[in-house]
């Protein structure tokens with residue numbers, strides 16, 4: 001039997017050993033989806049280069065709160081999951097799903113170093129009959145032109161392993177939405193595009209055992225581009241509504257009322273909401289992946305780049321509005337005390353990646369403002385790629401609120417007591433329309449930004 005038929009049979013019998021490389025926001029729930037579907041895989045091996053994650057998992061401890069504290073215990077109890085730093089164990093796996101980071105470098109260009117390092121680890125132990133799927137978000141062409149060649153460069157030439165014949169490769173983007181109880185890895189439809197038809201078929205059959213609905217597309221490039229389109233769609237619409245916010249502010253019109261009014265149209269409109277900027281792993285990063293590749297092929301994506309510029313400018317707009325509002329009350333920025341509410345990039349989660357609150361705090365500090373923050377989900381800051389703010393969350397009380405010259409609502413966590421904020425803050429700069437219900441109590445103390 002050839003490698004394809006044999007692997008297909010293994011997958012269809014639920015006997016495949018599935019490896020997941022990168023046990024972060026994407027990889028861990030993916031490993032759990034294969035584990036929790038009764039006949040999706042014989043065993044699941046989780047790989048991560050961070051020994052702390054592996055140790056914590058093996059102690060039954062959770063490091064991603066939104067997935068629930070019981071997940072590591074559930075994985076351990078099944079007896080079909082183990083986690084390791086030892087990447088040579090990739091050789092055990094029939095299918096390998098790669099969920100490593102794809103960040104930007106200092107010049108806002110794609111940083112494929114994690115993907116390429118992983119490709120090298122796979123190549124070193126590659127054997128016939130393996131299916132390798134890249135899940136990390138990236139620009140069209142990465143799987144075929146970068147990932148697969150990097151695997152081949154590291155593979156033993158003496159074994160003569162041919163992609164599409166002896167081993168198979170595909171791209172299948174992740175569509176995680178951390179903190180969203182309505183959608184899970186199991187229920188979100190999964191796009192799959194292979195290097196060739198057989199790779200698409202194998203990957204579709206594999207995911208079909210753990211995910212409710214799999215959508216096969218013509219190529220890896222279509223799947224890569226579709227993922228970017230999904231996120232660029234959001235980035236561009238958020239930029240549009242952010243730009244309208246700034247223009248409407250200048251006209252004295254409330255953007256939130258305008259969005260609500262437009263949303264009553266039952267077709268052809270989808271509401272997007274303004275905010276202090278873009279956050280999270282995807283929306284601020286992915287448009288740059290596409291724009292970089294667009295410039296390479298001589299077709300610059302001007303619209304997308306402009307959306308990025310507008311969104312990147314938003315923390316500055318909020319900082320400037322805050323400083324102007326203080327000045328109009330006779331308070332100069334230098335020495336003013338400001339409390340930023342919410343460090344996570346969206347409500348009710350602890351994820352601070354690319355959060356605009358960090359930019360906002362840094363800009364206010366540059367202007368001489370003394371800044372504190374409060375976030376029930378983030379007790380203290382730590383050194384990140386761009387910022388090391390060295391701050392600890394401040395507890396909210398009538399006294400603490402009243403001690404600041406201004407309070408900025410950057411993230412509208414449900415855990416905040418907005419009525420207490422309305423009663424006791426001297427000035428509230430609201431970027432999320434969180435104070436709508438308390439407007440009447442706040443005459444002259446509420447600014448939207």
Ligand SMILES: NC(=O)c1ccc[n+]([C@@H]2O[C@H](COP(=O)([O-])OP(=O)(O)OC[C@H]3O[C@@H](n4cnc5c(N)ncnc54)[C@H](O)[C@@H]3O)[C@@H](O)[C@H]2O)c1
Pocket residue numbers: 021022023024025026027047048049050053099100101102114117118135136137138174175176177178281282
């Ligand atoms: N977080 C999301 O909501 C989301 C949604 C859709 C797509 N994505 C994409 O999925 C990919 C992964 O994102 P994430 O949010 O899960 O990142 P993450 O940082 O949470 O997890 C990545 C994990 O990979 C590990 N890792 C890095 N290099 C490794 C290597 N060489 N070998 C083994 N492990 C390695 C890291 O230690 C980390 O645990 C990215 O491309 C991202 O754009 C993320």
